[in-house]
Amino acid sequence: MDEAIRCTSEHEWIRVEEGLAVVGLTDYAQSELGDIVYVELPEIGARFEKGEVFGTVESVKSVTDLYSPISGEIKEVNVELEAHPELINQDPYHQGWVMKLEIQDSSEMDDLMTDAEYEEFISGGVEE
Numbered sequence: 001m002d003e004a005i006r007c008t009s010e011h012e013w014i015r016v017e018e019g020l021a022v023v024g025l026t027d028y029a030q031s032e033l034g035d036i037v038y039v040e041l042p043e044i045g046a047r048f049e050k051g052e053v054f055g056t057v058e059s060v061k062s063v064t065d066l067y068s069p070i071s072g073e074i075k076e077v078n079v080e081l082e083a084h085p086e087l088i089n090q091d092p093y094h095q096g097w098v099m100k101l102e103i104q105d106s107s108e109m110d111d112l113m114t115d116a117e118y119e120e121f122i123s124g125g126v127e128e
Helices: 027-033 106-111 115-122
Strands: 012-017 020-025 036-040 053-059 063-067 072-077 099-103
Touching: 020 027, 020 072
Parallel strands: none
Antiparallel strands: 012 020, 020 099, 036 053, 053 063, 072 099
C-alpha cells in the first residue's frame, strides 16, 4: 500500500486523487474472499453516507457488502469490473478500484486508519 491510502475496519481503502476519493477493497480483504466473480457497482450520482452499503462483491466463498468510507456523491464507477471482477484480486489498489466519490466532508478521512494502523488491525493488534 502507500501512505496516501486510508482504510476502514470493513476493509475498504480510500485515496484522494484529483479532488475525488477513490475507493476499493483492500488486498487483505480480496485475499480472504478468494476469487472474485462478480461486483455490484453503485449508480453514478447516488449519494452515500459514511458506513452505508454501496455495493457487493461476490467471490467463490461468499457475498460481501461494500461500505462507503466517507459520505459523498458517486462521480465514477469502474465499469471494467463488470467484465473483469478479478481485477480486484489482481491489482486491488490500482486497476481494481470500485468507485470515485465527490467528498462531502473531508474531516471524515481523519477517522480512518493509516496503512500502519490497518496492518496492526488485521494482525489482531487493534480492536476497532
